[in-house]
Amino acid sequence: MAGDRHGHAEESAEEQAGTPAPALSELKAVVGWLQKGLPFILILLAKVCFQHKLGIAVCIGMASTFAYANSTLREQVALKEKRSVLVVFWILAFLTGNTLYLLYTFSSQQLYNSLIFLKPNLDRLDFFDLMWIVGIADFVLKYLTIALKCLVVALPKIILAVKSKGKFYLIIEELSQLFRSLVPIQLWYKYIMGDDPSSSYFLGGILIIMYSLCKSFDICGRVGSVRKALKVLCTPQSYGVRATSQQCSEAGDICAICQAEFREPLILLCQHVFCEECLCLWFDREKTCPLCRSVTVETLRCWKDGTTSAHFQVY
Ligand SMILES: [Zn+2]
Numbered sequence: 001m002a003g004d005r006h007g008h009a010e011e012s013a014e015e016q017a018g019t020p021a022p023a024l025s026e027l028k029a030v031v032g033w034l035q036k037g038l039p040f041i042l043i044l045l046a047k048v049c050f051q052h053k054l055g056i057a058v059c060i061g062m063a064s065t066f067a068y069a070n071s072t073l074r075e076q077v078a079l080k081e082k083r084s085v086l087v088v089f090w091i092l093a094f095l096t097g098n099t100l101y102l103l104y105t106f107s108s109q110q111l112y113n114s115l116i117f118l119k120p121n122l123d124r125l126d127f128f129d130l131m132w133i134v135g136i137a138d139f140v141l142k143y144l145t146i147a148l149k150c151l152v153v154a155l156p157k158i159i160l161a162v163k164s165k166g167k168f169y170l171i172i173e174e175l176s177q178l179f180r181s182l183v184p185i186q187l188w189y190k191y192i193m194g195d196d197p198s199s200s201y202f203l204g205g206i207l208i209i210m211y212s213l214c215k216s217f218d219i220c221g222r223v224g225s226v227r228k229a230l231k232v233l234c235t236p237q238s239y240g241v242r243a244t245s246q247q248c249s250e251a252g253d254i255c256a257i258c259q260a261e262f263r264e265p266l267i268l269l270c271q272h273v274f275c276e277e278c279l280c281l282w283f284d285r286e287k288t289c290p291l292c293r294s295v296t297v298e299t300l301r302c303w304k305d306g307t308t309s310a311h312f313q314v315y
Pocket residue numbers: 255256257258259260262263274275278
């Protein structure tokens with residue numbers, strides 16, 4: 001009763017204030033409808049979740065494996081020469097074990113086919129099947145990317161200097177993103193065209209053309225990124241000139257990044273001196289001088305710190 005009276009009071013207040021804006025009353029109607037429909041929407045969602053519980057559980061497992069491997073690898077990259085080869089090989093073994101277990105469990109579906117642009121062994125391809133195949137393929141490719149970066153981290157410095165490893169993480173990441181955006185194409189084509197003969201070829205054709213257009217823009221952007229990464233890989237990077245021993249002693253003979261004596265010191269335009277290796281690793285993450293924050297690198301290239309993109313390539 002109290003609520004009723006309150007409602008009446010509100011209505012009369014509205015009447016007194018003049019007619020309410022039509023947009024506002026429509027919004028109120030929508031909110032009211034949503035409030036009434038919410039339990040049914042939740043029931044529907046719960047049913048869908050229950051139907052796909054296995055798929056959701058696998059996705060949560062794969063996502064947490066990815067997050068763990070990604071952050072552990074990043075920590076190892078930041079440790080520079082002090083990285084532990086044991087930890088790196090543990091990540092490799094962990095990812096390999098996960099992937100093999102998954103592909104073995106669902107071996108009847110031949111999910112690995114989607115990695116080499118073939119159709120997995122499924123009778124039909126509805127929306128959830130499409131998401132399932134695309135999701136698994138994307139995670140497996142992310143694991144492969146991390147595995148490749150692990151190999152680069154594990155390389156001894158005689159073969160590959162620590163300061164140039166950033167470029168290799170970058171090119172691996174860009175190539176992986178390009179490949180990951182190519183893998184779903186054939187599955188989307190099959191999904192849009194549909195297997196059953198009753199589906200309309202006209203609608204399918206139009207949708208395919210639209211999909212191809214959007215996709216080609218996406219791929220062009222990624223090819224451009226790969227080209228830029230190749231350019232970074234081929235041009236030797238120089239952030240400053242070799243510092244003389246006098247400049248080093250003026251700077252206190254201690255590198256502000258590693259807090260140790262200078263090794264192959266470089267002097268920046270702002271006259272601050274750092275070890276070359278410390279500087280290369282610093283500029284894989286930042287674009288300003290660590291001491292005075294003056295801009296040294298014009299464009300910051302992401303992915304040089306060994307991170308792998310968590311972006312889920314759905315389409
Ligand atoms: Zn240093």
